[in-house]
Amino acid sequence: MPAEFLAAIQGAKSLYELIKATQGLSNSVEVLTAVSDVQQKLMDANAAALASQEKQASLAERVRDLETQLRAVEDWQKELERYQLVEFPNSKAFALKLRVQMANGDPVHYLCKACADKKQKTTLQPIDGQLHCPQSKQHSIWYD
Ligand SMILES: [Zn+2]
Known part of the structure; x- marks a missing residue:
């Protein structure tokens, strides 16, 4: 599993734990701090998901390039025969x-x-x- 994906899952777990923790908070400063933490975790999770998508797109492009190169080599070998x-x-x-x-x-x-x-x-x-x-x-x- 890619590191970015693991980070996103970790972020989601932390988010869940933070939401659970806000239920026991007694004043608005604690709630605001908790909400801010949740927002940061969401942004981190989004960034990790985006990085994972970009990496996957890059790998897919590399696979297409290599398939094209392989086809060219196979075509050349067939022609040489x-x-x-x-x-x-x-x-x-x-x-x-x-x-x-x-x-x-x-x-x-x-x-x-x-x-x-x-x-x-x-x-x-x-x-x-x-x-x-x-x-x-x-x-x-x-x-x-
Ligand atoms: Zn020549």
Whole structure:
């Protein structure tokens, strides 16, 4: 149970005890003091309840953020399963090649390995015997 909630329950218990105690008070100063104490306890209980609500809202938001991140990781993993790491025989360069059986109508193509390692899906484009990465010239590879 959160500490704020325990404080609110404690405040409510103290409030009940204070109300019971006012029944035995003999003069108005004692009653006013008791009422003031009750008001303070109510304010404390309200503040504790508000803090608990804010904490719960914050935690719910964090859960939503983490669920979104988890979905993105799962989607990326699922997308990567459509590709196979291949090595070109002469250049020894690596790329991710679309598996024919998982093409779903897409033409066979290659993804940049360096970009995939950073969870970026970048399709390599063939130009003059090289596969060029649109993200970085340094990622471009010889595909022979
Ligand atoms: Zn790249």
